[in-house]
Amino acid sequence: MKPSDLSPKDLFKRISKLLVLLFLIGYISNCSSKKDIYYCPMHPTYTSDRPGTCPICNMDLVKRENHPDHNSSNIKAPNIQKEDHSEHSSEKMDDRDDKELSVSFEKQQSIGIKTELVERKNLIKKISAYSSVAYDPELYSALSEYKEAVRTSEFFSASVLNNLQLRLRQLGLSPEQIRVWTSGARDPSELVLGGKSGRAHIYSQIYESDFTSAKVGLPIRFKTDAYPDKEFVGKIKSIDVILDKNNRTLRLRSEVSDPKQLLKPQMFGDAILEVSLPNTLAIPNSAILDTGKQKIAYVQTAPDKFKAVSIQTGRNIDSWTEILSGLKEEERVVTESTFLIDSEAKIRFGSNSHPH
Template structure:
C-alpha cells in the first residue's frame, strides 16, 4: 500500500493536518462571537437580562425580546426634526414605554372630563336613645331658668361650660338654642319621637366627611317595617371622632307621624350626593404616596409623566380633580402602580423629584 505523502514527509510537514483543523476551529469561534445574540429582559426588572426566552426569577413575568433601539429610531424618526427627542431617551420626569410593553403590563388610559356624578351612602343607623345628651340639655335648661329668676346668684361660667358640653355632644349653636327654647322636648331622646318626628343616629367614616353636609336629605329604613321609608334631613354632625372606628355620628330628624320608630331600633340610612359638571378621573388613576397624590399623564403615544394633583369629593369609581390635571388630558387609569414602579427602577429617588 502506498503511504500518504502528508505523513511520509519530514517531521515539519506531518503537523499540517492538525494545524489546519485548529485554524478552522478558531475561525468558526470568531464568527460565532461576532454574530449578534438576542437579548431578553424583564419589563418589571429591566436590569435582569438573558440570552434566551424564559421568565424573570424575581417576579415570574415572561421575558421580552429587546429590540435594536437605534435601528428602530432611524426607521421611525428619519423624517422628523433632529431637535425631537429620540425614542429611548428619558427625562427625569417622563417614562418611555413601547406599545408592546404597555400591553405587557396592562396599561389603560382615560380622558379627564367634566361629569355629572352621584354618590350613594348607606349608613348603619339606629333610633336615638341618648341619656347623656338628655341630661346635659336638662341641666342647661335649668341653669338658664335659674339665671332668669336670680341673675345675681347664677353663674355665667356654669352656663358657658354647659354650652361647651353640648357642643362636645354634637349640637350646633343653633340646635342648642332650639332645644333650650321649648320647641324640642329633651325627653324625645330617651322616650322616642313626639310631634310626628323621630331622631336617627348614624355613623359616617372619616373619609366621607367632606361629602356629608348638614341639611342633606336622607331616608331611614328598618327591617321592622320593610315597606316603609322615613324621610328627613341631617341636623348636625358630631365634632369628635371615635378613635377606634374613625367614625363620626350624624344626627337626623325624620317624619314619623304614627310614632312607629322606637329608641334603639336598628336600620339603615340612605343618602345621595349629586354634583354637576365636575372635572373627574377614575379613582384607580390616583397613586397616594402618603405625602401627596400622583397621576401619570400621557404626553405621547409612548410617554408618561407623573403629576401631583389635588382631589375633592370621591364618587366611588370617580374622583373630583381640583388641580394638576386639565380637561381633555389622558391619564393612566390601570396599572398605575406598575408604571410608578418602572419609574422608580429607572430613575431611583429622582422619579418624583418634579
C-alpha cells in the first residue's frame, strides 16, 4: 500500500512509530558510545578518544579517569545511575578536602614519577669570589695616621682617637686586626708594596646572598691566571661592615701563604671558599615548585597517593636546597616529573588546589 492510499490518521501513527524507533536507536547508540578520553599531562587542553602522543610535545597521552559523560547530560538516567554518580561526587569532594591525589602505578610509570627520602646530609657549599691582591692606599693612610696618633696620644683627645679607629672599622678592619696592624706585627706598607714575611693580602667580593656563609677564620684558596697550576692557601681575616650599594657585594680580607712573594698588588684571580653545612635537612632542587606566592613539594603519603605541602627553604647548595619547615625527615617527596603531577592535581582539583 502506498503512503498516498493511507488515511491521515494511519499516516500519523506510522510516522509516530518511526520517530519512537529513531529515538530508541539514538539512545542506545549514545549509551554504547562512551569512550575513554586521553590527555597530554603537559598540555591538558589537548584530548583524544584513543591512545597516542601529543602533537605539541610528543609525550604519551594519559587516560583520564572518572571523566563526566557530557553526551548524556540531556538524557534522564535510571535511578541506580544517579546513586552511583552521587557516590563518585562524594569521593571527589573528599579528595578536594584533604588534597590527596590518587595516581595509579601505571600512570606513575607513564609520566616518569620518581621519589626520594627527605634526609639530613653533610653538605659543602662552594663560593667563588672575584678577588685581587691588595692595593689599598686609603687603608694604608688610615693605619699610618692611627698608628702615629696612638704613639703620640698625649697630644690627642680620646675623641680624635675614637674617630680614627671608627674610620678603620668603616674600611673593614676588626678591632683585633686594628690591634695587630698598629702593634708592629704587620707593616701597613704591605697594602701598597705587596706582601712580606711569606704572606700576601687578598681582597674578595662576595654577593649579599652569600655573605652570611662567610666567617672570619674560614679557609680560602686563591688562584690566578698568572700561575694556573698553583694555589695560594690562607684564611679570612676580616669582613667589611658596609655593603657596596652598587653591586650588592661585601669585601673579604684574607691572608694567604706566598713564601716566594709571587703575588703582586692588583693581580686578579678567584678565591674559593668551602662552607661546611653538617646535618642539614635538604631535598633535591627538582622536588620544589615555586608558584610565585609560595614553594611547594609533593609528599608521597601512600604508594598511589600524593599530597602538596607548602615549604620554607633556606640555602641552595649545588643541587640541594635546605628545608626550614614543611617537611619531616624520612618523608618521601617527588623529585622527577614534579610539574606533571602538579598539572594532574590542577586537572582533578582545579587551579587553586595548592595549600595556603
